[in-house]
Amino acid sequence: MKYISKILYLFIISVVVTSCDRDLIETDFDQKSIIFFNNEEGNLFVEENGANIINIAIGSTATSEGNVGYTITVDPTSTAVEGEDFNIVNTSTSFANGEIVTNLIIEGDFTNAVSEGKIAKFILSSNEAKVSENNTFELNLFQFCPFEGVLTTTSYAASVFAFDDEAPSHDVVLTPVTGTTNQWTIATSWGPNFVSWATADASYDGQYLYSGTIIVNDDFTLDFIGNDAWATGGTGSFSPCTQEFSMTLTQGLFSTSFTTDVVLSPM
Known part of the structure; x- marks a missing residue:
């Protein structure tokens, strides 16, 4: 009986060793990283x-x-x-x-x-x-340009686009709003001769100026708030590196709905 037990023990050990050897053989030590x-x-x-x-x-x-x-x-x-x-x-x-x-x-x-x-x-x-x-x-x-709310100049040249055409350009001064570092007022956004150009009627020269306030947000998007009821404002962006303002304005002055793109570039 003891002899049979020894044989069984040796058989089990040999199986275990053989299994371990097979595992080691199948391991790929040469695999690339x-x-x-x-x-x-x-x-x-x-x-x-x-x-x-x-x-x-x-x-x-x-x-x-x-x-x-x-x-x-x-x-x-x-x-x-x-x-x-x-x-x-x-x-x-x-x-x-x-x-x-x-x-x-x-x-x-x-x-x-x-x-x-x-x-x-x-x-x-x-x-x-x-x-x-x-x-x-x-x-x-x-x-990326850090911007602390101080413009290098407040004198800007305005380029204006509407009706798939370029409207008369003009110059404008940005006036800082007291107590803020991100707001400026302008006397005209689309220019003093925009309405006369759009209507082909020179009698409108200097009228309906579309004045308002530019507000630059933390992410350098901007909002434009018009001063008149028909000047419904718009949105856009400010580039702190070039200090250029770009905005798209809506309006309620004309019976036809359209938008006007205004780009203000430092002079």
């Missing part, structure tokens, strides 16, 4: 005289043994152009020995940036490592 962008997108606000640098993290599922190279290409559908809107700072495109995270370093250019933003799309590839599905990164580059 997988690399990926840690995030899908990011923002870079480009300031005049600023550092304007962003580090875009690239991760790996395992620490590298020796240098593991990768390639960064710029998607041709990008609205930002390398060498004009941004530059790739780091020339090394590899995971150094023992690294699990590295960075793609991008520097934005202030001169060519725009406040509404441009997009640079980067594609990650490699012949030395597997690349995950997270192999693209979108960088939004915005021109």
Whole structure:
């Protein structure tokens, strides 16, 4: 009986050892590490005289043994152009020995940036490592100018557009509203000769000026509040870098409904 028990014991041990050996044999120790962008997108606000640098993290599922190279290409559908809107700072495109995270370093250019933003799309590839599905990164580059409510000038040139045509231009002075840092009044928005131009009647020169107040919001959108009942106001935006105001106005003066676009540019 003891002899039979020993045989059974040895049989069980041999099964266990064989199973363990099979597991070890099936393990793929030569599998490549997988690399990926840690995030899908990011923002870079480009300031005049600023550092304007962003580090875009690239991760790996395992620490590298020796240098593991990768390639960064710029998607041709990008609205930002390398060498004009941004530059790739780091020339090394590899995971150094023992690294699990590295960075793609991008520097934005202030001169060519725009406040509404441009997009640079980067594609990650490699012949030395597997690349995950997270192999693209979108960088939004915005021109950013701090604005404390003080205009560099209060003298502005106004361009006016209505009826798919350009109306007479004019000059205007923006007068700060006392006690505020985001409001200005103007004597005329669409100009002193707009109504005479729209009606082809010179007798209206200097009438119906569409005066009012410009209010710039925290997100640089703006509201225009007309002074007269027929001057129903409008909305638009303010660019803190160019200090240009753009707005679309509605009106109740004419029997026909239409909008008027006004752009105020510093003189």
